[in-house]
Amino acid sequence: MLRSDPVTDYLAVLARDLGFDPALSRRVRGEVEDHLWQAADERGGRSVENQLQAIQSFGEPRDLARGYLTASLLAQIRRAGAVMTFAAVAIYLVMKARVVWLDWMRWGPNSDFATLSAIALRIDRCATVLAILAALIACAYIATRRAPARLNNSWRNQLNRCIALCSASAGALSVCVAMEVVLTGVQLSGMPWSTAAVIPVASLVVEAAAVVAFAVSIRTAIRRKALAAALLQD
Amino acid sequence: MEGEVLKGHLDMIVLAALAAGPAHGYAVIQEIHRRSGGTFDLPEGTIYPVLHRLEKNGLLSSRWTIADSGRKRRTYTLTRRGRGALADQRAMWERFAGAIGGLFGETRHAAVRSRH
Numbered sequence: 001m002l003r004s005d006p007v008t009d010y011l012a013v014l015a016r017d018l019g020f021d022p023a024l025s026r027r028v029r030g031e032v033e034d035h036l037w038q039a040a041d042e043r044g045g046r047s048v049e050n051q052l053q054a055i056q057s058f059g060e061p062r063d064l065a066r067g068y069l070t071a072s073l074l075a076q077i078r079r080a081g082a083v084m085t086f087a088a089v090a091i092y093l094v095m096k097a098r099v100v101w102l103d104w105m106r107w108g109p110n111s112d113f114a115t116l117s118a119i120a121l122r123i124d125r126c127a128t129v130l131a132i133l134a135a136l137i138a139c140a141y142i143a144t145r146r147a148p149a150r151l152n153n154s155w156r157n158q159l160n161r162c163i164a165l166c167s168a169s170a171g172a173l174s175v176c177v178a179m180e181v182v183l184t185g186v187q188l189s190g191m192p193w194s195t196a197a198v199i200p201v202a203s204l205v206v207e208a209a210a211v212v213a214f215a216v217s218i219r220t221a222i223r224r225k226a227l228a229a230a231l232l233q234d
Numbered sequence: 235m236e237g238e239v240l241k242g243h244l245d246m247i248v249l250a251a252l253a254a255g256p257a258h259g260y261a262v263i264q265e266i267h268r269r270s271g272g273t274f275d276l277p278e279g280t281i282y283p284v285l286h287r288l289e290k291n292g293l294l295s296s297r298w299t300i301a302d303s304g305r306k307r308r309t310y311t312l313t314r315r316g317r318g319a320l321a322d323q324r325a326m327w328e329r330f331a332g333a334i335g336g337l338f339g340e341t342r343h344a345a346v347r348s349r350h
Contacts, residue, residue: 059277
């Protein structure tokens with residue numbers, strides 16, 4: 001049976017405490033491993049006693065993990081902000097390209113569903129304006145945040161606002177894409193099926209994928225915030 | 235020195251320790267300990283989040299290197315912005331220390347005057 005040593009055990013606990021950010025956890029683990037082995041070596045070798053002394057001088061793994069919380073959470077929310085910008089731009093461009101394609105193919109609106117199209121178009125426009133507004137406010141708010149040395153209530157509230165703004169934009173973008181599906185479906189419904197119809201359908205898939213990517217990045221930010229809160233409670 | 239007092243100045247302390255040249259975390263701690271004459275005695279792990287934050291703020295850059303021991307280690311270097319920030323903090327600290335020195339000097343003179 002393999003016997004672990006204090007440094008290895010310490011690194012395992014540290015990796016677990018930094019579980020809210022896997023990439024950061026790998027990096028910090030590598031740095032701390034080098035530090036602890038060098039500290040033990042300079043105390044005369046890798047005996048258990050030297051390892052324990054090195055660990056004692058280094059400090060508690062949980063305290064170290066807490067020191068990384070704010071920077072890591074801010075990085076994640078900035079990532080969500082970047083995905084939001086990418087998703088909004090991608091959806092806008094793909095939507096415009098689809099409209100050009102439908103015009104070029106001379107596929108006009110289906111008059112059988114004129115009322116449905118009018119309602120969907122109105123909702124689509126409102127959702128687009130809302131999504132852009134929320135995205136602009138979120139971008140400006142996220143860009144002006146700075147990570148304090150320690151997580152405090154004021155900063156936690158700021159983080160919640162960032163997540164709320166991103167979620168508002170994601171919600172509006174989802175409605176936007178859903179209305180695009182309705183409008184495109186209505187336009188295609190009166191047409192005989194052809195391979196040319198793959199283009200608008202594929203464009204809708206791209207829009208949906210952009211919204212899903214955005215939602216996943218928000219979910220990751222919320223999950224990391226919850227893990228960080230658990231780290232502070234113990 | 236009181237840990238909480240020290241923590242308020244950690245960014246400046248770490249930047250100052252790296253002014254001499256690139257170093258990894260353990261060497262930064264040793265340098266701080268040596269140059270402060272052992273006065274700054276924090277848990278060694280405290281500086282790692284600081285190094286990370288300073289890097290995120292563009293004041294440091296870092297890369298993995300291989301030590302003589304064969305271990306991978308992260309080496310940090312002051313960036314141009316970091317040197318500028320250190321110069322600003324040093325100037326601010328000197329003004330602050332001068333002002334406090336002046337206050338304590340006045341207090342000492344007042345105490346001497348009251349004794350006479």
